[in-house]
Amino acid sequence: MSNNEYKEIPVTVSGVAIMEKLVLLMLLLAGMCAVASGHFRKYHFVKDGKSWFDAQSYCREKHTDLATIESQEETEKVLNISAGFNNAWIGLYYDKENWQWSNGDNVSYYNWTSSLSCTNVDSKGEWVDSDCYSNRYSFICYNDTRESYILIDQPKTCYEAQQYCRNNYTDLVSIKNNDEDKKIKEKANGNAVWIGLFNNPWKWSHKGEYSSFHNWDKGQPNSVGNNICVEMYGKTDKERGKWNDAGCHFASPFFCYNESCTDASCTKYHFVKTDMNWSAAQTYCRHNYTDLATVHSQEEAKQLSDILNTSTNAWIGMYCDVSENWQWSNGDEVTYNTRRAKLFCATV
Known part of the structure; x- marks a missing residue:
């Protein structure tokens, strides 16, 4: 297959086949990123000063956990619910070499x-x-x-x-x-x-997942041996939202969060207009969100259809491996698939 060819995948919405040309190989196209279900977070700012571990216990009792923050978008959400703090705990901590x-x-x-x-x-x-x-x-x-x-x-x-x-x-x-x-x-x-x-030894308190998003202030982390917990700055515009490693025993305000969505149908999509090849789009989505978009149902197919301009092509996360098996980029099983049984190639 040449760099000017693609495979078409029809996306069915309410019984109507929408022939979105969602390209799967080497063309430079826009992409659809997704934030995985369970990653929609409602944040809460707690003004009471507590150690990191006391703050963790409080958040787990009252909410889901200390705040997990995996994108600049989520950073802005956290900052928008708080005002006037110097620093506050988030859920990141040092675990071990990784x-x-x-x-x-x-x-x-x-x-x-x-x-x-x-x-x-x-x-x-x-x-x-x-x-x-x-x-x-x-x-x-x-x-x-x-x-x-x-x-x-x-x-x-x-x-x-x-x-x-x-x-x-x-x-x-x-x-x-x-x-x-x-x-x-x-x-x-x-x-x-x-x-x-x-x-990357830094893990989130909830589920112990390693952090793929980094927002360290300049020169941080700078004393990992003694400082294994992480706080967010709220001081100046320049530092606001940046991270710093700090001693876990210090009493500081903190951010908790609740998971507000757990069903697969709650996947949130982001249309990225910048043209990239599929591999670059995958890397971008994994760095800034969760992964390239997956589609598990007609409801999710309709979400893509509503976001995507029908005159525009965009990458999604489906690809064919060397064994001719179709897979989703994030490893999900392909349970919803409306692509044609006999694929064909076309020239853009």
């Missing part, structure tokens, strides 16, 4: 001993653990469609580099074996460069 590749690959190859949060290859070609937020290096992106490595000679923090690679290519480079390690060192050509390995 090294992972930026693109989600399993960490099967190591070349170092680490203690900090992000990884760069130094001028000698050795892996070095480095501060994600204050150090600035060049970096290496990769493009999975062309199987190529790209050296970007622009000093950035690790997360700035990650965002650049995701916006312009696929992601920061991952290294799975010794041969790939040699190729990366050759591409770096003696420069210190970021690669995609980072430590």
Whole structure:
């Protein structure tokens, strides 16, 4: 299939087949992101000062838990219900080392001993653990469609580099074996460069899920050994909404939340107008929301139809793997499927 071809999926709404051309491979199109069911949160600000653990107990007794915040949109929701606080607990806490590749690959190859949060290859070609937020290096992106490595000679923090690679290519480079390690060192050509390995030890209080959304203030977290709980700033406009690691025993106000939606039909969709290929759209949705859109029912198909301009194509999360099995990007079972039994290709 060429880069100018696509597969059509009909979305049925109230018995009418809406031929939305939801493209599944390499075209540059807008995308539909989704926030998974159970992630619609009603936040509550509690002014009474408590330690992090007392605040956690209070939230679990009165609501669902200390606040989980997984997007800038949710950050704004939290800030809009509060006023006049300096700092307040949220549900994030330090658990243990959890090294992972930026693109989600399993960490099967190591070349170092680490203690900090992000990884760069130094001028000698050795892996070095480095501060994600204050150090600035060049970096290496990769493009999975062309199987190529790209050296970007622009000093950035690790997360700035990650965002650049995701916006312009696929992601920061991952290294799975010794041969790939040699190729990366050759591409770096003696420069210190970021690669995609980072430590994400921060978990949310509710369900113990690792945080994929980061909103740390500059230079934070800066004292993990003693500060394993996280507060949100409410002071100046510049800092407002940013995170800081702090000692859990300090008495501070805090944010709780309630889950207000648990049924699969409550999935909330977000139409992203920026054109990307499918892999880049998947990465964007996972970073900012939950994943590319899944469709489990006619009700959800109608939600997509209502959001999407019928003259516009947009990615959804369905894809065909190497075994010719159709799957959803988030791993859900394909239980609702109105695509044609015999697929066909067309030219845009």
